[in-house]
Amino acid sequence: MAGSSDLYSPVMSDALVILGSAGIVIPVFNRYRITPVIGFILVGLLVGPFGLGRHVFDHPWLSYVTITDPAGLEVFAEFGIILLLFSIGLELSFGRLWEMRRMVFGLGSLELIVIGSALTFILTAIGQGFAGALALGLALALSSTALVLKITNTATPVGRAALSMLLFEDIALVPIIFLLGALAPHADSDSMGNLLNTLMWGSAAVIGLLVFGRYLLPPLFAQAARTKSPELFLATSLLVVILASLATAATGLSPIVGALVAGLLIAETEYHAEVEQITEPFKGLALGVFLITIGMSIDIRVVWENLASILIATVGVILLKAAVTGVLLRLMGARRGTATETGILMSSPSETTLIVLTAAGSAQLIQQGTAQFWQIVTAIGLTVTPLLSMMGKFVARQVERIDLSSEPAEDPDKPRTIIIGFGRVGRLIADMLKKHDRPYIAIDADTDFVTDGRRQGYAVTFGDAGRGDAMLRLGAANASAVILTMDQPVIAQRIVRKLRIQYPDLPIIARARDADHAAQLYRAGATHAVPETLESSLQLSEAALVETGVAMGPVIASIHEMRDEFRERIMEQGGLDKKPALRSGQLREAEDA
Numbered sequence: 001m002a003g004s005s006d007l008y009s010p011v012m013s014d015a016l017v018i019l020g021s022a023g024i025v026i027p028v029f030n031r032y033r034i035t036p037v038i039g040f041i042l043v044g045l046l047v048g049p050f051g052l053g054r055h056v057f058d059h060p061w062l063s064y065v066t067i068t069d070p071a072g073l074e075v076f077a078e079f080g081i082i083l084l085l086f087s088i089g090l091e092l093s094f095g096r097l098w099e100m101r102r103m104v105f106g107l108g109s110l111e112l113i114v115i116g117s118a119l120t121f122i123l124t125a126i127g128q129g130f131a132g133a134l135a136l137g138l139a140l141a142l143s144s145t146a147l148v149l150k151i152t153n154t155a156t157p158v159g160r161a162a163l164s165m166l167l168f169e170d171i172a173l174v175p176i177i178f179l180l181g182a183l184a185p186h187a188d189s190d191s192m193g194n195l196l197n198t199l200m201w202g203s204a205a206v207i208g209l210l211v212f213g214r215y216l217l218p219p220l221f222a223q224a225a226r227t228k229s230p231e232l233f234l235a236t237s238l239l240v241v242i243l244a245s246l247a248t249a250a251t252g253l254s255p256i257v258g259a260l261v262a263g264l265l266i267a268e269t270e271y272h273a274e275v276e277q278i279t280e281p282f283k284g285l286a287l288g289v290f291l292i293t294i295g296m297s298i299d300i301r302v303v304w305e306n307l308a309s310i311l312i313a314t315v316g317v318i319l320l321k322a323a324v325t326g327v328l329l330r331l332m333g334a335r336r337g338t339a340t341e342t343g344i345l346m347s348s349p350s351e352t353t354l355i356v357l358t359a360a361g362s363a364q365l366i367q368q369g370t371a372q373f374w375q376i377v378t379a380i381g382l383t384v385t386p387l388l389s390m391m392g393k394f395v396a397r398q399v400e401r402i403d404l405s406s407e408p409a410e411d412p413d414k415p416r417t418i419i420i421g422f423g424r425v426g427r428l429i430a431d432m433l434k435k436h437d438r439p440y441i442a443i444d445a446d447t448d449f450v451t452d453g454r455r456q457g458y459a460v461t462f463g464d465a466g467r468g469d470a471m472l473r474l475g476a477a478n479a480s481a482v483i484l485t486m487d488q489p490v491i492a493q494r495i496v497r498k499l500r501i502q503y504p505d506l507p508i509i510a511r512a513r514d515a516d517h518a519a520q521l522y523r524a525g526a527t528h529a530v531p532e533t534l535e536s537s538l539q540l541s542e543a544a545l546v547e548t549g550v551a552m553g554p555v556i557a558s559i560h561e562m563r564d565e566f567r568e569r570i571m572e573q574g575g576l577d578k579k580p581a582l583r584s585g586q587l588r589e590a591e592d593a
Contacts, residue, residue: 014067017047022288037147040288041383044295051300070296077293078255080286081146081351085170085256086241087283088163089263090276091154097264100164107161107332108168111346115141115324119317128370131183135360136374138176140317142169142350145256146290147385152345156448157338161329162346173254173352175199177359198252205251206261209244213265221271230278237275238282240266290351297354298379306373313377318388322347337400337447344392348381400447400462415478416440420465420495421486422449422458425511429483430458441474466495471502481507481527489517493524500525518570534566 025039044067045051053066067073097104119137124130145166152159178198217240224236240262248258266272303310326343330336354375361371416439419426426442433440442460444450453460463470476482482499484492489512496508510526512518518529538559545555 013064014069014072017065017067018073018285018289018292021047021292022285025288036288037150037291037386038383040291041295044292045298045300046295047292048296048298050296050298067292067296070293073289073293076286077290080283080288080290082241082245082256082259083279083283083286084146084149086259086263087276087279088149088154089260089265090267090272091263094264094268100160100167103161103164103332104167107328108165109172110328111165111325112138112141112169112172114328115321118320118324122316122320129365132360132366132370134183135180135356135363135365136370138179139353139356139360140349140374140378141321142173142352142356143321143346144348144350144382144385145170146287146351147348147382148345150287151386151389157334158342158345161334161338161342165325165346167260169350169352170254170256170260173355176356180356180359180363180365183363183365201251202248202253202257205247205253206257209247209258209261210265213244213262214268217265218269221266221269221275225271225274233274234278237266237279241279294351294379294382298376298383302372303376303380306376310373310377310380313373314380314384317349317377318347318381335400335451337396337451340399341392341396344388344395345385348385348388349378351382353378397447400451415480416475417480418443418471418474418476418482420444420482420484422446422453422460423485423487425485426483427453427458429485430460438480443470443474466491466498471499476503476506479503479506481509484508484510487511487513489513489520493520496521496524496526515566515570522571528567529570531566531570534563538563 021043029039116137123133244258244262245255249255322343326339329339419442422442422444445464509528512529512531518531521529
C-alpha cells in the first residue's frame with residue numbers, strides 16, 4: 001500500500017501529466033505542421049489551476065490529470081531556458097559574437113531604451129505613477145528568448161537580428177531589477193552599491209569561466225569521450241551547464257549568462273556537435289514544461305471579465321514594439337522584409353517580463369491588481385507568438401513582393417532559357433548555363449531566394465510562374481527552353497500543362513521526384529522529365545563502374561543508353577509515344593484519356 005501511495009504522489013502525478021502531454025502534443029502538432037509551442041501552452045491552460053484544476057475538490061479523480069503543484073515546476077521551467085541559452089552558445093562562437101557586437105550593443109540597447117521610454121510615456125499619460133510606468137515599460141519592452149529563438153533560425157538575417165536584441169535584453173535584466181529596487185519607496189541607500197558589487201563579482205565570475213573553461217573543458221570532454229559512454233558524456237555536459245549557471249547566479253547575475261558562456265566555451269572545442277545532439281531532448285522537454293507553466297498562469301475568468309482592456313493592452317504593446325523595432329532595423333540598413341518580419345516576431349512580451357513584474361510588485365512600484373493584469377497580457381502575448389511569427393513571414397513576403405515586382409524585368413524579346421524556381425537546383429542550372437555562355441532568366445516566388453540571387457549577380461526576378469502573365473512577360477514565346485526545378489509535383493504539372501497549351505513548340509524540361517511523377521509530367525506536356533531517383537542511381541552506377549576499372553567512354557555510353565531506355569519506359573507508362581516533343585493535339589488526347 002505504501003508503494004501505491006508513493007506511485008501516486010503529487011510529484012509523480014505531475015510528471016506523468018507532463019510526459020503524457022509531450023507524447024500527445026508533439027506528434028499531433030507535427031503531423032499538421034503546427035509548432036508544438038501552442039500545444040504546450042494550451043495543455044497548461046487545460047490542466048493548470050485555472051483549468052481542470054479548479055474542479056479537483058469536486059472531482060478528486062481530476063488530480064491524476066492536472067498539475068497539483070505548479071510552483072514545483074518553476075525550477076524545471078528555468079532549467080529549460082538555461083538549456084536554450086546553452087544551445088545558443090553552442091551555435092555561436094567568440095568570433096561570431098564579436099562580429100555581432102554592433103548589433104548586440106547598438107541595436108539591442110536602442111530597442112530596449114526606445115520601446116521602454118515610449119511605453120513609460122504612454123503609461124504615465126494614462127495615470128500610472130512614473131516609477132511604476134518605468135517598471136512596466138522596461139518589463140514589456142523585453143521579448144521572449146525561449147519562444148523567438150525556438151521559432152526562428154539564427155543563421156538567417158531575421159534570426160541574427162532577433163538574437164542580437166535578445167542577448168542584450170538578457171544581459172540588461174540584472175541592472176533592470178536593481179534599478180527597480182533603487183526606485184522602491186523604502187529602498188535603502190546601498191542599492192547602487194549593491195548593483196556595482198554584483199556587476200564586479202559577476203564580471204569576475206564570467207572572466208573566471210572563460211579562463212578556466214578554455215583550459216579545463218577540452219581534456220574533460222576528451223576523457224569522457226574515451227570512455228565511449230553516452231551517459232557519462234551527457235552527465236559531463238549537464239554538469240558544465242549547471243556549474244556555470246550556479247557560478248553566475250551566486251554573484252547575483254542571471255544563471256542564463258553562465259549557460260551562454262558555457263555554450264560558447266564548448267563551441268570552441270571539437271565536441272560541440274556531440275554535446276548539442278545529446279542535450280537536445282532535455283532542452284525540448286524542459287522548454288515544454290516552461291510553456292506549460294505559461295499556460296497555467298492564464299485565468300480565463302479574469303480574461304473574460306476584463307476582455308476589452310486586456311485585448312487593447314495586448315494589441316497596443318504588440319503594435320508599438322513591432323513598429324519601433326522595424327523602424328530601428330531599417331535605420332540600421334536592414335531590408336524592408338527583414339525589418340518587418342523581425343519587428344512582428346519580437347513584438348510580444350517575454351517570460352522575463354514576468355520576472356520584472358514580480359520584482360516591481362515586490363518593490364511596491366505597482367499594485368497587485370496591476371501586476372496581475374499585465375501578467376495576463378504577457379501570457380496571452382507569449383501564446384500568440386507563433387501566430388505572430390507566421391504573420392510576420394506573410395507580411396514581409398508582401399512587402400518584398402511590392403519592392404521586387406516594381407523592378408523592371410529584362411527584355412522579353414531576347415531568346416533565353418527560363419528557369420522556374422531558384423533554389424538549390426535552379427541555382428546549379430544557372431551556373432551551368434553561365435559557364436557555357438547561355439543567356440537565362442530565373443523566376444521565383446520566394447523573396448529570400450530572389451534577393452540573395454540578385455546580390456550574388458544572378459539574373460533572377462520575382463514572380464509566380466503559375467499565375468497571370470508572368471511567363472509572357474519573361475518572353476516564354478521566344479524562349480530557348482523552360483526548366484522547372486521546384487519540388488512541388490502538383491504545381492509543376494499545372495505549370496507544364498499551361499505552358500504546353502500556350503506554347504505548343506516550347507521545349508519544357510521538368511524536375512520529377514520519381515518515375516511516376518515523370519510519367520505525369522509527360523502526360524501534362526513536358527518534353528523531358530528527369531526523375532531525381534533515376535539520376536542518383538545512374539550516378540552511383542557510373543562511379544561504381546569507373547572505380548572497378550571500366551573505361552570512362554563505355555561507361556558514359558551505357559549510362560546514356562540506360563537513361564534513354566528509362567525515358568521510353570516512363571513515356572509508355574504515361575500512355576504517350578516516344579517522340580521528343582508533345583504536340584498540342586496529342587496533349588488533348590492524353591488529357592481525355
